[in-house]
Amino acid sequence: IQHDYSLFCHWIIRVVFNSYLSSNEVSLKMADIQNYGFATTANSSLSRLSGILCKCKLICSMTKSHFGPQFVVSIADRDMVAQVLRAEGRTPQRANMESWQEYRDLRGRATGLISAEGEQWLKMRSVLRQKVLKPKDVAVFSEGVNEVITDLIKRIHTLRSQEEDGETVTNVNNLFFKYSMEGVATILYESRLGCLENNIPEKTVEYIEALELMFSMFKTTMYAGAIPKWLRPFIPKPWREFCRSWDGLFKFSQIHVDNKIKDIQSQLDQGEEVKGGLLTYLLLSKELTVEEIYANMTEMLLAGVDTTSFTLSWATYLLAKHPEVQQSVYEEIVNNLGKDQVPTSDDVPKLPMIRGLLKETLRLFPVLPGNGRVTQEDLVVGGYLIPKGVSSLCHYATSYEEENFPMANDFRPERWLRKDNMDRVDNFGSIPFGYGIRSCIGKRIAELEIHLALIQLLQNFEIKISPKTKPVKAKTHGLLTPGDSINVKFADRK
Numbered sequence: 001i002q003h004d005y006s007l008f009c010h011w012i013i014r015v016v017f018n019s020y021l022s023s024n025e026v027s028l029k030m031a032d033i034q035n036y037g038f039a040t041t042a043n044s045s046l047s048r049l050s051g052i053l054c055k056c057k058l059i060c061s062m063t064k065s066h067f068g069p070q071f072v073v074s075i076a077d078r079d080m081v082a083q084v085l086r087a088e089g090r091t092p093q094r095a096n097m098e099s100w101q102e103y104r105d106l107r108g109r110a111t112g113l114i115s116a117e118g119e120q121w122l123k124m125r126s127v128l129r130q131k132v133l134k135p136k137d138v139a140v141f142s143e144g145v146n147e148v149i150t151d152l153i154k155r156i157h158t159l160r161s162q163e164e165d166g167e168t169v170t171n172v173n174n175l176f177f178k179y180s181m182e183g184v185a186t187i188l189y190e191s192r193l194g195c196l197e198n199n200i201p202e203k204t205v206e207y208i209e210a211l212e213l214m215f216s217m218f219k220t221t222m223y224a225g226a227i228p229k230w231l232r233p234f235i236p237k238p239w240r241e242f243c244r245s246w247d248g249l250f251k252f253s254q255i256h257v258d259n260k261i262k263d264i265q266s267q268l269d270q271g272e273e274v275k276g277g278l279l280t281y282l283l284l285s286k287e288l289t290v291e292e293i294y295a296n297m298t299e300m301l302l303a304g305v306d307t308t309s310f311t312l313s314w315a316t317y318l319l320a321k322h323p324e325v326q327q328s329v330y331e332e333i334v335n336n337l338g339k340d341q342v343p344t345s346d347d348v349p350k351l352p353m354i355r356g357l358l359k360e361t362l363r364l365f366p367v368l369p370g371n372g373r374v375t376q377e378d379l380v381v382g383g384y385l386i387p388k389g390v391s392s393l394c395h396y397a398t399s400y401e402e403e404n405f406p407m408a409n410d411f412r413p414e415r416w417l418r419k420d421n422m423d424r425v426d427n428f429g430s431i432p433f434g435y436g437i438r439s440c441i442g443k444r445i446a447e448l449e450i451h452l453a454l455i456q457l458l459q460n461f462e463i464k465i466s467p468k469t470k471p472v473k474a475k476t477h478g479l480l481t482p483g484d485s486i487n488v489k490f491a492d493r494k
């Protein structure tokens, strides 16, 4: 049962238990159990069942289980996670990417950074890392991101004016989804989509809706790869939808990349000097093929929207729930930057509390609660032999360990402040962007989008609890997401 049928068990358990418990409670219990030992949502349904029945919290730091046909060793201990990551070779391998590869083979598409392996991955990583991996590389995107933030603030004014109290914005994640999509498109495609406009042109509405649908469809079809191929004729929907959402994402990226190719060509034809950002560089340098550029833009779009928007939603929620923290972050902004000055990336180092706020938000709510790795050598970890070819690193669990973070359940951004130059606040207990040469390549982009947005939001508004704010818990379907709408008030700063 733990092999091919684990997914079915998972579904059956969900259906049965949903009828006994509220769905939130089930998600929470599943999240708890998953993150205390199991890295992926469909892991080992039987163990989950016993966990739910016993209401016990699994606190083992190493467990073995199965995800579809795959054997997984899940590690939830800071030092063991560090040991596995430090043992990585020059081309670390990501787990569970077979379905992504299969889709690309089927459609004759290239792989992007997330799905590529080996030398192919290394080649693309070496090209992309030169442009986006250091804070100074992404500093050039500040202006474009700030334009998007101006639209975000306008949109908040519009949305709250539609509410009775003139201050509440319901389901902030909708808003931040559009912000993140607009922000990442500005950086990746060097063009604006218009997601945050009040009167969005019909054409734009169509593709925003199509993209939203693709993102939501993608989440539900994530497990398509775990269903054995021989079962697909009997249960065709997950695989069909998985392919359909990839088709849509690729098409979307291709339209924007092709537009850029035309722009560049017309500039060249007119004898103009061609200047631009990341995409222009990739197209002109020809270090990647056009197919590789399509694939990387598609995978970065997929990786860069929900991650950023969920993190912003949680940060907003935490600030509303902790007015004293919000006040100290705000005071730091006013004292070091002023009430009205538009921040750039150069200002962020002057605002350690803003950085602490993001780190603490990601410690409590790491969008990717686990990290799948294919270990490339046999390893002895914590006295156990982990065979080559498996492992899953559960940093959600290590983020909540008292040993790693005293008063771990509390929201305390100041825990990330350095007392002096020698003080090291980095902590393997919380690695929301992963670690090492295969860590998140969009980390600096995400930080820029989130830091600048939070600074301007706090300069403009006091974020407060609204009567519509209910306690929101996290749930997981691969990504850790808010389990309910986050509704807060954006009150004008006096």
Ligand code: HEM
Pocket (backbone or CB within 6 Å): 094, 113, 114, 125, 184, 299, 300, 301, 303, 304, 305, 307, 308, 311, 362, 366, 367, 368, 371, 431, 432, 433, 434, 435, 437, 438, 439, 440, 441, 442, 443, 445, 446
């Ligand atoms: C709060 C926001 C984000 C979080 C928490 C996050 C987290 C992560 C994590 C945990 C990984 C896996 C790292 C590993 O395997 O060690 C990853 C990989 C990746 N992320 Fe992000 N990410 C975020 C935003 C972004 C953005 C904005 C982009 C692109 C614009 C992006 C692009 C990627 C790509 C391409 C990879 C694969 C890298 C590789 O395999 O070489 N991410 N991210």
